[in-house]
Amino acid sequence: MDNKTLLTVESVYKEFPIKGNHPNLKVLKDINFSVETNEFVSIIGQSGAGKSTLLRSIAGLLTPTQGKIVFENKVISKPDANISMVFQHFALFPWLTVNQNIAFGLQSNRDLSPTQRDHRVANLVKMIGLSGYEQSYPRELSGGMKQRVGFARALATEPSLLLLDEPFSALDVVTSKQLANDLITIWLDNQIATKSIVMITHDIQQAVQLSDRIILLDTDPGRIAKIYQINVARQDRTIRNIIDIIEEITNELIARTNAYQKPKLI
Numbered sequence: 063m064d065n066k067t068l069l070t071v072e073s074v075y076k077e078f079p080i081k082g083n084h085p086n087l088k089v090l091k092d093i094n095f096s097v098e099t100n101e102f103v104s105i106i107g108q109s110g111a112g113k114s115t116l117l118r119s120i121a122g123l124l125t126p127t128q129g130k131i132v133f134e135n136k137v138i139s140k141p142d143a144n145i146s147m148v149f150q151h152f153a154l155f156p157w158l159t160v161n162q163n164i165a166f167g168l169q170s171n172r173d174l175s176p177t178q179r180d181h182r183v184a185n186l187v188k189m190i191g192l193s194g195y196e197q198s199y200p201r202e203l204s205g206g207m208k209q210r211v212g213f214a215r216a217l218a219t220e221p222s223l224l225l226l227d228e229p230f231s232a233l234d235v236v237t238s239k240q241l242a243n244d245l246i247t248i249w250l251d252n253q254i255a256t257k258s259i260v261m262i263t264h265d266i267q268q269a270v271q272l273s274d275r276i277i278l279l280d281t282d283p284g285r286i287a288k289i290y291q292i293n294v295a296r297q298d299r300t301i302r303n304i305i306d307i308i309e310e311i312t313n314e315l316i317a318r319t320n321a322y323q324k325p326k327l328i
């Protein structure tokens with residue numbers, strides 16, 4: 063496996079201004095980590111820890127107040143064509159069909175002829191399990207199928223980095239598991255160009271089952287508390303085999319959440 067670094071987050075701080083005469087809201091503090099080629103990294107942490115802010119910064123949708131994010135040896139300053147994002151609530155265009163939604167991001171790609179574009183969309187439809195739904199509209203699809211379109215659309219531009227913002231949390235347990243399995247299979251089989259994946263999730267079991275590493279963020283301001291390397295081979299990650307890791311991470315998260323919520327005495 064090629065272990066070249068694809069992404070580095072270097073001393074990133076993020077503050078948001080608050081209206082009125084208030085100090086800025088400090089959301090991220092001194093975040094440092096890297097993502098290697100062929101790595102799946104999950105980010106967990108309690109609500110408000112700054113996970114989405116971090117992911118949106120990596121996507122080039124937010125600019126760090128301090129520090130920098132380097133992707134494929136370039137500092138991220140705006141959305142990059144080689145980074146795609148999948149959202150929790152699908153974010154599909156309701157007036158476009160499945161095929162049109164998937165093709166949407168390809169319209170500005172002048173290197174692709176219409177035939178090549180149709181071919182790429184058809185391949186994705188097949189790969190992601192949408193065959194037969196090409197001409198359907200989002201309103202005619204189940205949540206799981208809508209998210210399959212979300213994944214196909216994100217993958218259409220052949221991004222080397224895929225960012226997932228709680229992509230399975232709006233789905234039932236079985237659908238979520240099936241979709242996650244399908245994603246991991248096509249990624250590990252190199253059926254897609256995506257080299258690495260960064261996912262935000264609240265589902266610790268799923269994070270342990272899918273990830274190479276899990277970053278636990280502390281809150282107020284969001285900072286890295288711990289990084290867990292998951293050393294069990296992916297094919298062996300039955301619940302029985304990973305229950306101790308799930309328990310360890312869950313307890314750590316609960317302890318940190320309790321500490322954060324304890325009333326301050328002064």
Ligand SMILES: Nc1ncnc2c1ncn2[C@@H]1O[C@H](COP(=O)(O)OP(=O)(O)OP(=O)(O)O)[C@@H](O)[C@H]1O
Nearest residue numbers: 078079087089107108109110111112113114115116
């Ligand atoms: N554009 C913004 N302007 C001002 N404050 C913001 C902005 N975006 C996020 N915040 C604040 O930053 C903090 C972190 O938000 P963020 O959505 O990154 O957390 P999160 O860990 O993803 O939370 P959740 O798990 O609930 O989605 C919150 O207090 C939020 O209100």
